[in-house]
Amino acid sequence: MPGLEDLYREIILDHYRNPRNRGELDAPPATRVEGFNPLCGDEVVLYLDVEGDSVRDIRIGGQGCSISQSSASMMSSAIKGKTLDEVRALSRAFKGMMSIHEQSLDGPPDGDGDGELGEEPDADVKLGDLEALRGVVKFPVRIKCATLSWNTLLQGLDEHAEARR
Amino acid sequence: MALNETPLSRAATPSGGLDVARIRKDFPILDRVVRGQRLVYLDSANTSQKPRSVLDAIERYYEQSNANVHRGTYLIAEEATAAFEGARAKVAGFVGAGSPREVVFAKNATEALNLVAKAWGRANLRAGDPVVITELEHHANIVPWHQLVAELGIELRWIPVGPDGHLDLTDLDRLVDGARVVSFAAMSNVLGTLNPIERLVDVAHAAGAIAVIDASQYVPHVPTAVAAWGADFAAFTGHKMCGPTGIGVLWGTEEILDATPPFLTGGEMILNVTKEGFTPNELPWKFEAGTPPIAEAVGLGAAVDYLSGLGMEAVREHEVGLTGYALRSLTERFGGDLQIHGPSEPAQRGGVLSFTYRDLHPHDLTQVLDQHGVCVRAGHHCAKPLMRELGVAATARASLYVYNDESDVDALGDAIDAASDFFAI
Numbered sequence: 001m002p003g004l005e006d007l008y009r010e011i012i013l014d015h016y017r018n019p020r021n022r023g024e025l026d027a028p029p030a031t032r033v034e035g036f037n038p039l040c041g042d043e044v045v046l047y048l049d050v051e052g053d054s055v056r057d058i059r060i061g062g063q064g065c066s067i068s069q070s071s072a073s074m075m076s077s078a079i080k081g082k083t084l085d086e087v088r089a090l091s092r093a094f095k096g097m098m099s100i101h102e103q104s105l106d107g108p109p110d111g112d113g114d115g116e117l118g119e120e121p122d123a124d125v126k127l128g129d130l131e132a133l134r135g136v137v138k139f140p141v142r143i144k145c146a147t148l149s150w151n152t153l154l155q156g157l158d159e160h161a162e163a164r165r
Numbered sequence: 166m167a168l169n170e171t172p173l174s175r176a177a178t179p180s181g182g183l184d185v186a187r188i189r190k191d192f193p194i195l196d197r198v199v200r201g202q203r204l205v206y207l208d209s210a211n212t213s214q215k216p217r218s219v220l221d222a223i224e225r226y227y228e229q230s231n232a233n234v235h236r237g238t239y240l241i242a243e244e245a246t247a248a249f250e251g252a253r254a255k256v257a258g259f260v261g262a263g264s265p266r267e268v269v270f271a272k273n274a275t276e277a278l279n280l281v282a283k284a285w286g287r288a289n290l291r292a293g294d295p296v297v298i299t300e301l302e303h304h305a306n307i308v309p310w311h312q313l314v315a316e317l318g319i320e321l322r323w324i325p326v327g328p329d330g331h332l333d334l335t336d337l338d339r340l341v342d343g344a345r346v347v348s349f350a351a352m353s354n355v356l357g358t359l360n361p362i363e364r365l366v367d368v369a370h371a372a373g374a375i376a377v378i379d380a381s382q383y384v385p386h387v388p389t390a391v392a393a394w395g396a397d398f399a400a401f402t403g404h405k406m407c408g409p410t411g412i413g414v415l416w417g418t419e420e421i422l423d424a425t426p427p428f429l430t431g432g433e434m435i436l437n438v439t440k441e442g443f444t445p446n447e448l449p450w451k452f453e454a455g456t457p458p459i460a461e462a463v464g465l466g467a468a469v470d471y472l473s474g475l476g477m478e479a480v481r482e483h484e485v486g487l488t489g490y491a492l493r494s495l496t497e498r499f500g501g502d503l504q505i506h507g508p509s510e511p512a513q514r515g516g517v518l519s520f521t522y523r524d525l526h527p528h529d530l531t532q533v534l535d536q537h538g539v540c541v542r543a544g545h546h547c548a549k550p551l552m553r554e555l556g557v558a559a560t561a562r563a564s565l566y567v568y569n570d571e572s573d574v575d576a577l578g579d580a581i582d583a584a585s586d587f588f589a590i
Contacts, residue, residue, distance in 0.1 A: 003536075004532070004533060004536055004587060007532065008529075008587070008588075013588070039544060040527070040528050040543060040544040040545065040558075040559050041544055041545035041549060041552060041558045041559045042528075042558065042559070043558065063558050064526065064528075064558070065526035065527075065528035065529050066526060066529050067528075067529075139532070142528075142532070145528065
């Protein structure tokens with residue numbers, strides 16, 4: 001049975017208590033994009049400053065649980081200064097880590113409802129601190145919390161590309 | 166034993182309260198051990214647990230009498246029809262309907278409210294017609310009206326909720342002026358607030374509006390007499406009142422149901438079909454297109470028997486007492502660290518306790534509660550406009566029912582302590 005320590009690693013709680021890159025950027029020129037978790041009402045607002053082919057700056061607003069907030073905070077640290085290709089590769093790797101092959105609902109009636117662990121991320125992509133969120137897949141309901149900021153990021157990058165076209 | 170008869174529980178105590186230890190034995194799921202702990206189920210406002218008698222009634226129906234209703238001329242088809250219509254009659258009696266003709270089976274309360282907005286509303290509302298709802302509505306009593314704003318151009322007006330968790334009725338006369346519909350929850354699913362049903366119905370009718378009541382949180386917990394409310398429509402759902410999922414009820418006066426065109430169309434709801442058109446069936450079948458949820462109706466009938474056996478006066482008395490205990494004991498234990506939303510007087514509310522603990526996000530709080538076997542919902546409870554008025558994105562919500570007692574409230578308190586320790590706040 002997964003314990004709370006699998007979910008709430010110290011680095012997650014650190015990012016939750018001291019979120020990085022909190023705030024706003026002027027939009028435009030920055031791209032502003034909102035994401036919602038319909039399950040719990042969490043909201044994330046991303047401000048993306050994309051210069052050429054790289055993310056020059058990012059700020060995060062909104063509110064949410066420790067998992068969604070820390071995931072957004074770690075994401076902001078990880079993608080700042082990265083090229084768009086690197087950012088997309090990183091988000092693929094992160095979402096790969098968060099995917100579960102199957103969610104067992106018919107486990108034994110001892111309350112053990114483990115989901116299966118997700119795919120290994122692309123070996124070329126280093127997730128770094130984000131690895132701390134791996135334990136979230138053992139708590140399937142919380143996966144949407146961890147992926148909220150990433151899905152919002154991808155939406156923002158699409159909107160940026162659309163606007164530039 | 167005939168299909169429609171289920172054993173009545175004798176769990177009401179002579180004092181009028183409930184014998185919870187005995188009631189707990191009626192609910193098989195409460196024997197389950199989760200995460201090494203006794204299951205502490207505090208999410209009945211979301212869905213209630215089901216007593217053995219309901220599970221047995223459904224199984225007995227499928228094993229003995231399964232056939233389609235209103236069609237077959239053979240014995241088990243007659244039994245199935247009798248069980249289905251018998252369940253309707255039980256529900257009609259349980260909620261004080263004038264007759265079973267006023268009881269329309271739907272999938273759930275959401276579908277029932279959609280029927281009102283989309284069948285009655287589309288046929289009777291025009292651009293600019295005011296529809297009045299409240300800030301404490303569930304999305305099911307908001308979104309269908311939003312759709313009519315977009316489709317017909319109706320005007321949606323909101324009765325505000327005050328800081329005490331009660332509706333603020335100071336501006337009511339102006340809000341209902343010219344209204345065609347006043348639609349409101351009998352009890353808030355977030356705050357537990359019991360709204361002034363008769364007053365709102367009277368004000369609606371005086372303004373020339375119909376009165377629609379979302380009674381989803383009310384019928385399972387409070388003695389109900391829909392006809393005595395004087396309203397036009399009321400919606401509730403089976404799964405919050407010990408019944409199965411997949412069955413809900415729209416109650417309406419015969420007058421308004423007759424004035425409402427069919428919602429979904431197809432089999433069952435017709436009297437005659439020609440190449441040129443169709444004639445709808447009589448009430449209530451006019452609104453029940455296709456094969457209905459027969460086993461679910463039978464299960465709901467058994468749930469009504471179970472609750473009648475307990476006695477709804479005793480159920481309400483039990484919940485007022487337990488809600489009072491929860492408000493008192495949790496406040497004594499956590500003081501200002503625990504903010505409980507909604508009315509502070511147990512007699513003015515149901516056993517729905519929405520709360521926040523310090524600055525701990527409800528999702529993180531309930532994750533720790535789950536480790537202690539305590540089932541509590543976290544989130545916006547399908548009432549985002551209300552959450553915005555409360556100034557919170559989410560709350561944790563513990564909700565009480567007939568199988569809960571003080572030990573469950575104490576277990577919740579212990580688990581909140583554990584969460585506080587874990588997050589070191």
